[in-house]
Amino acid sequence: MNSIFKASTAALALLAMTAPASAELTGDLRIVSDMSNPAPRAVMEGLVADFGAANPDLNIELEIVDREAWKTQIRNALTANAPDVVNWYAANRMGPYVEAGLFEDVSDMYEDGSLPGLDAVKGAMTLDGAQWGVPYTFYQWGIYYREDIFNELGLTEPTTMEEEMANCQVILDSGRKCYAIGTKFLWTAGGWFDYMNMRTNGFDFHMELARGEVAWTDERVVQTFENWAALIEMGAFIDDHQSYSWQEALKFMTDGDATAYLIGNFAVAPMRDAGLDDSQIDFYQFPTIADVPQGEDAPTDTFHIPAQASNKDNARAFLAFVASADVQTEINAGAALGQLPVNADSSVDADEFLEQGFDMLSNNAQGGVAQFFDRDFPAEMASVGMEGLQEFMVFPENVDDILARLEEARGRIYE
Amino acid sequence: MTTATTRSWYKRNEIAVTPWLFLIPGIIMFALYVIFPIFQSFWISFHEWDGLGEKEWVGLANYERLLGGDRKFETSFWNNLKWLILYLLAIPMGLFISLFLNQKVFGIRLYKSLFFFPFVISQVVVGLVFSWFYLPGDQGLLNNVVGVIGLGPYNILGSPNSATYGIIAAGLWPQTAYCMILYLTGLNSVDPEQVEAARLDGAKGFRMLWYVILPQLKPATFIAFVVTIIGALRSFDFIAVMTNGGPFGSTRVLSFYMFEESLSEFGFRMGYGAAIAVVLFFIMLGFIGYFLWSMYQDEKGAR
Numbered sequence: 044m045n046s047i048f049k050a051s052t053a054a055l056a057l058l059a060m061t062a063p064a065s066a067e068l069t070g071d072l073r074i075v076s077d078m079s080n081p082a083p084r085a086v087m088e089g090l091v092a093d094f095g096a097a098n099p100d101l102n103i104e105l106e107i108v109d110r111e112a113w114k115t116q117i118r119n120a121l122t123a124n125a126p127d128v129v130n131w132y133a134a135n136r137m138g139p140y141v142e143a144g145l146f147e148d149v150s151d152m153y154e155d156g157s158l159p160g161l162d163a164v165k166g167a168m169t170l171d172g173a174q175w176g177v178p179y180t181f182y183q184w185g186i187y188y189r190e191d192i193f194n195e196l197g198l199t200e201p202t203t204m205e206e207e208m209a210n211c212q213v214i215l216d217s218g219r220k221c222y223a224i225g226t227k228f229l230w231t232a233g234g235w236f237d238y239m240n241m242r243t244n245g246f247d248f249h250m251e252l253a254r255g256e257v258a259w260t261d262e263r264v265v266q267t268f269e270n271w272a273a274l275i276e277m278g279a280f281i282d283d284h285q286s287y288s289w290q291e292a293l294k295f296m297t298d299g300d301a302t303a304y305l306i307g308n309f310a311v312a313p314m315r316d317a318g319l320d321d322s323q324i325d326f327y328q329f330p331t332i333a334d335v336p337q338g339e340d341a342p343t344d345t346f347h348i349p350a351q352a353s354n355k356d357n358a359r360a361f362l363a364f365v366a367s368a369d370v371q372t373e374i375n376a377g378a379a380l381g382q383l384p385v386n387a388d389s390s391v392d393a394d395e396f397l398e399q400g401f402d403m404l405s406n407n408a409q410g411g412v413a414q415f416f417d418r419d420f421p422a423e424m425a426s427v428g429m430e431g432l433q434e435f436m437v438f439p440e441n442v443d444d445i446l447a448r449l450e451e452a453r454g455r456i457y458e
Numbered sequence: 459m460t461t462a463t464t465r466s467w468y469k470r471n472e473i474a475v476t477p478w479l480f481l482i483p484g485i486i487m488f489a490l491y492v493i494f495p496i497f498q499s500f501w502i503s504f505h506e507w508d509g510l511g512e513k514e515w516v517g518l519a520n521y522e523r524l525l526g527g528d529r530k531f532e533t534s535f536w537n538n539l540k541w542l543i544l545y546l547l548a549i550p551m552g553l554f555i556s557l558f559l560n561q562k563v564f565g566i567r568l569y570k571s572l573f574f575f576p577f578v579i580s581q582v583v584v585g586l587v588f589s590w591f592y593l594p595g596d597q598g599l600l601n602n603v604v605g606v607i608g609l610g611p612y613n614i615l616g617s618p619n620s621a622t623y624g625i626i627a628a629g630l631w632p633q634t635a636y637c638m639i640l641y642l643t644g645l646n647s648v649d650p651e652q653v654e655a656a657r658l659d660g661a662k663g664f665r666m667l668w669y670v671i672l673p674q675l676k677p678a679t680f681i682a683f684v685v686t687i688i689g690a691l692r693s694f695d696f697i698a699v700m701t702n703g704g705p706f707g708s709t710r711v712l713s714f715y716m717f718e719e720s721l722s723e724f725g726f727r728m729g730y731g732a733a734i735a736v737v738l739f740f741i742m743l744g745f746i747g748y749f750l751w752s753m754y755q756d757e758k759g760a761r
Contacts, residue, residue, distance in 0.1 A: 114723045118509060139726070143510040227704060283594035285705040286616040417724070426724035434706035437616075448529070455523075 068098040072357040073126040075106045077113035082312075082381070086374045094364055101357060121145040125349035127358040133167040133343040134414040135253070135421060137175050140347075146175040147348035147355060149362065157363045160386040167343050167414060176347035177366045178385040180375055183400030184234055184340040184415075187310060188303035189296065190325040192219070200327040204242070204270070207330045211279050214302050221279040223301035225292030226436060229429035233416025234305055235271065236432050237340050238329045243267040246338025246410030253419040255457030259449040268446070270332055272439040285437055293317065305329065307342065311396050312381060326399050328407060338410030339403065342418060343385065427452040496739065503732035509720075513729075520733035530707055531734070534715040537622050538691070538741070541711060544626045545633060545690035549682050552637025553675075557667075559638070560645045570642065577635035585699035588628035589615060615701050618708035625696050625709060633689050637682045644678030645671075680752075687745055712738040 078087040084107055091105045106126070108116060113130070120129060121140060131137060140146045150173045152158050153165060158177060168174045193199070193210075196217055201207040211221040226232045241249045244263045251257045252264065274280070281295050290313065295301040297317040304310060314324055331337065346365055348358040364370060371384035377394040383401055384391065391401045404412060417425040431445040468475065503520055505513040524531050559570050576584060591599050594613035601611040614624035648671060656670045672679070694713045701709045703718065710718070712734055718724075720731025 111723075115721065118726070122510070139508055139510060143508075145510065227702065229704070283613045283616050286594050286613060422724040423727065426718075426722075430704075430706050433704065437705065 068101045068357050068360055070357060071102045071104065071354050072128070072361060073104045073106075073354070074128040074361070075108060075113075075120055075126040075130070076128075077108055077110045077130040079107050079110045079113075082379065086379045089379075090365060090370070090374065093370075094361060097364075098360075121349045121351070125351035125353075127348065127352040127354045128361055129347050129349060131176065131345050131347050132414070132418055133176075133178060133345050134418045135170075136414075136418045137168075137170055137345075137347075138421065141170045141175050145350050147350050147352065147358075148173045149176060149348060149359065150174045152177070152359060152363065157359075158366055160368055160388040161366055163387055164343065164385045167412070168345065176345045177362045178343045178345045179365050179371070180380050180382045181341050181343040181385060182308040182382040183404055184238075184305065184307050184342075185329055185400070185403065186303050186305050186327050187296075187314070187324055187396075188327065189299060189319075189323060191323045192299060192302045193325075200325075201330050202328075204330050204332045208274070208277070211274070211277065215278060219299065220281045220295065220301040221274075221303060223281055223292045223295040223304045224284045224436075225287030225289045226284050226433045227286060227288050227291075229426075229433050230415075230417050231289050231292075231306070232432035232436055233425070233429050234307075234340060235436075236267070236428075237413060237416050238305065239271045239332070240264070240267045241338040241410065241413065242329060242332040242335070243270055244333070245335035246413065249338060249413065250411070250419070255421075255424070255453055259446045259453055264446065265442075268435065268439075268442050271435070272442065275436060275439045280436065285433060307340075308382060308396055308400055321395050326396050328403050336410035337408055339408040339412055340415050341383075341404055341408075341412045342415045421456060423456050424449075424452060427456075499732045499735050499739070502728055503730075503736050505729045507728040509726045509728050516729065520730050521737075524730070524733050524737065530710060530715055531712075533707060534710040534712045537709065538711045540622055541626060541629075541690040541693050542687065544623070545629065545686050546683075548630050548633035548637050548686050548689075549679065551630070551634045552639075552682065553641050555634065555638045556641035556645060560642060574635050574639055576632040577639070579632075581629075581632065581695040582699050584632055585625075585628055585696045588624070588631075589700045592624055616705055618705055621701055621705060621709045625693070625700050628700065629689070629693060629696050633686060636685060636689075640678045640682045640685075641675060644675045648674045684749055691742060712741070 074091065076087045078084055087107060088105065091103050095101060095103050117129060117131065117140075120126065122145065125145075131140070137146060153161065153174050161177065164178050164181070165174060168176055168178060188200075192214075196213050198210045198213060201210050214221050224231050224235070237249065240252065243266055248257065248263060252259075257264070281292065281301050284292060289306065289310070292301075293304070293310065293313055294317075296304050297314060297319055311324070315321075328337070328339075346362055348355055348362065352358055365374075366386060368384075368386045368388035371386040371389040372392075374380055375382050375384040375389070375397075376392040377397065378392075381392075381394070381397070383397060383404070391397050413419055416429065420428060428449055431449050435442055435445055502513070504515060504517060506516050506520075507513040555573060559566065559573060592614040593599075594601070594616055595611055596602060596605070600614070604610040604612070612620070615621045652670060652674070653666075656666055661670060691713070693711055694717070697703060697709055697711060697714050703710045703714055716731050716734040716738065719727050719734060725731065
């Protein structure tokens with residue numbers, strides 16, 4: 044049934060998705076969303092409008108809350124007068140709510156075939172052997188660089204760290220910095236650590252570290268920091284990065300004072316807004332260091348049903364609707380979220396960065412796909428860790444002290 | 459005598475009871491929203507709790523970790539101390555400005571309100587303005603100014619050695635204005651006859667200030683001291699806006715650390731946060747106890 048409709052128009056496909064939920068839905072559906080930035084907000088409102096159009100008798104109530112505020116508000120929302128659908132993040136960030144029994148187990152949806160095309164992302168939604176929600180978007184991380192400056196200096200996209208560092212030396216000699224970064228809010232340093240560690244020791248080792256199975260003082264971790272220190276000591280990163288947010292540091296790249304930025308795909312929109320066109324910016328995968336399968340960071344944003352929701356059937360139908368192939372194509376298009384669809388049957392919008400990212404994650408991430416430092420590591424480890432990473436990027440000579448501190452925290456946090 | 463027996467219980471005890479009737483709503487509120495949460499914090503601090511699940515009794519473990527070499531706690535504690543001591547500079551600075559402004563020239567009211575202006579604007583705005591002032595490289599005003607005489611550039615808020623002092627300097631700006639206003643009102647009530655008499659006796663300049671003016675400003679000094687100590691302990695806003703506790707946690711104070719542990723994005727370690735709150739409570743209790751005691755002494759002396 045689904046395959047017939049897939050080739051047909053979006054409107055028909057939309058009906059196909061709601062059809063399994065025994066014709067049209069009735070009753071209420073209360074959604075609290077954290078998609079508060081302008082573009083995501085329009086997407087969320089569009090989703091509700093489309094879902095409402097397909098189910099005219101369903102009374103949908105949408106409340107959009109500030110994305111940052113939601114990170115702490117969700118706790119109250121899930122416990123008192125819970126809505127039917129909420130936004131959150133994949134992997135370990137679900138942990139506290141899964142453990143407290145506040146997220147609905149939706150494994151049944153993955154088993155009964157109401158979520159076709161989601162097999163690849165199922166892992167990110169799995170904790171304790173069950174699935175707790177559906178993803179709706181994800182995006183690649185990687186090195187975004189100034190193509191025009193690379194051309195001017197005669198540089199090409201590097202694939203190994205030796206080439207990367209050789210490039211960087213040329214860039215430094217031209218009076219620029221190699222990497223823009225703003226670590227005031229710490230997490231951007233987590234991205235650098237993720238990649239340095241995944242490239243030095245591999246994805247599996249990185250995940251072992253995230254699960255607390257390896258000591259921070261392990262010589263393999265020390266090796267990661269040594270590789271990273273080589274870049275820091277050659278002056279590759281902009282000065283005073285501890286004083287900037289990632290947005291403020293973007294100015295160094297748009298002004299041409301720094302040539303590259305390890306960041307998520309969300310940075311492309313502000314770069315374009317700042318006046319850079321696609322001939323000036325391009326993307327390459329983080330270069331290899333050791334001979335290990337390449338792991339990538341690709342954080343996933345999600346929808347969940349609170350365990351105390353009152354309209355769980357309607358909520359399940361909405362989750363299936365959001366994750367369906369055509370809706371995924373539509374909401375992740377360049378003009379909408381501008382990110383990658385989670386459904387394998389969706390198509391990726393014709394956008395230089397989305398295509399490269401999708402190709403990289405589909406074909407060149409044999410190691411595995413990580414969520415991000417602050418989502419893969421438990422919350423307390425992430426906060427202690429990112430603080431240490433920021434200190435390392437400013438004072439690389441403190442590495443022994445930092446690692447000893449992180450190891451002390453590991454001993455306490457994982458128990 | 460018959461009238462006495464017919465009078466109701468309330469009528470008989472009216473004088474004693476009425477104050478309590480008026481006090482009851484306030485007492486209930488105070489007990490519910492202040493006293494009760496204090497003891498609740500004590501209780502939570504003996505547990506490990508993520509705010510969602512079951513509380514797990516851990517006894518004194520939180521305090522053992524906190525006082526047994528938690529470096530974040532030590533940094534926060536010393537920063538609190540820096541705030542308390544350096545913030546007191548607002549008192550002499552406020553006194554100096556108020557003496558300077560306590561004259562009758564054309565437009566003095568305008569000057570006074572301009573000096574008072576930083577206290578009127580929100581602490582968040584003051585913090586934001588100062589963080590722009592301190593911007594690293596050649597972006598901030600500070601570096602442009604010191605650059606003229608060949609110094610810098612400094613990254614005040616980006617260096618763990620200077621960041622706390624940079625924030626305290628920002629906090630001193632509105633606090634000085636507050637102390638200034640307190641002293642200006644105090645100066646209005648200085649007895650002109652005493653000043654006259656002192657002048658006849660040949661007192662002037664610093665000796666006049668120290669032996670004649672300042673003793674009469676004692677009530678204003680006391681209030682300035684109290685609000686400055688309280689202001690120093692309320693440094694949270696400045697820190698959150700200007701550095702967010704960074705770089706690498708070097709500008710944390712106890713209240714910020716408590717917030718981070720219990721209520722921030724990566725927090726929700728309620729037991730540990732409560733333990734920090736309890737320690738902070740006892741530190742503040744020390745100050746408050748001292749003030750109550752000295753107020754009591756003053757009252758006794760005045761009688």
